[in-house]
Amino acid sequence: MIRVIRLLLWLLVLLAGAGLAYLALRPAPETQPPRGMASLGGPFTLVGADGRPFSSARLNGRPYAIFFGFTHCPDVCPTTLARMVRLRNQLGSGAEAFDILFVSVDPARDGPGEVGAYAGLFGSPVIGLTGSQAQIDQVKKQFGIFSQQAPDGAGGYTIDHTATVLLFDKSGKFDSTISPEEQDPAALAKLKRITD
């Protein structure tokens, strides 16, 4: 009986070992754009930090990264923007030609002044954008972005939202995404590709 149990235990150890080996050796999951992502993006008009219309035509010929968030977002949004700026700095040459767009999904609280001041925290490569609710809804649809209000536990609200950064090449074509879990080398390789 004990021998049988011992054998079974050894089998379990083997199985666990095989599982670990698989986890360690499997290729890193490539963030493949889901179907339909190739058509993401396209021309849009929002409102810039100066309160004037911001047309996507201004980006023509320049690659860009676009991230949707809100200025009252304390964790994921500043973490993502700070990371994008750090990655941009690591890129070295060619980095000047690439913009980081921050679009608010909370236009009720984020006016031009709010997005401008917030983007300013991270330095000049970040362009803060907002707009009317209709403009934001339209752009969210174009870029495949989800967002939804949720109570914050302190009587206010927070917003559940897509935290994936979308990358577009200089012809305005969707290239790839950077997810929060993705390691820096993989993210850098994508940024290199769109800025080359």
Next chain:
Amino acid sequence: MHRFALLLALLAAACGGEPARPQLKPTDGWARESVASQTSAAAYFTIANNGTGADRLVGVKSEAASHAMLHSTMTQEGAVRMRHLQGGLEIPSKTAVELSPGRTHVMLTGLKAPLRRGEKVKLQLQFERSGRKQAVIKVLDPLSAGRQESR
């Protein structure tokens, strides 16, 4: 060595010796600089428990904000959700629990003033067993990835 320690612990428990006690120390607190229009910010720190018993962080207060809450960030199908950790945060014995970006943080809402780079904010942490402890939060450059970087 491990086995010996375990044996000793078992013996001590069997003899009704010292009860397991947590021994907590909050360290490496930091937050990002904020601007006037932001009413909320996240604070991060590490709680080291060098004791033999577990504890639980059950509440947070700060003079810098009207509310301070433990929040966790979860990602589901590419979307992030931030939720109040209503049951608090377990601090097992002999471990250090790190609150870090994209995972767990203290959410400060109703900030009384923007957080300025270089200043320090105090958090009062309430633990189930250890009572009150203070965490000192250093305000860093918004581009910072954490406290380690600032050393």
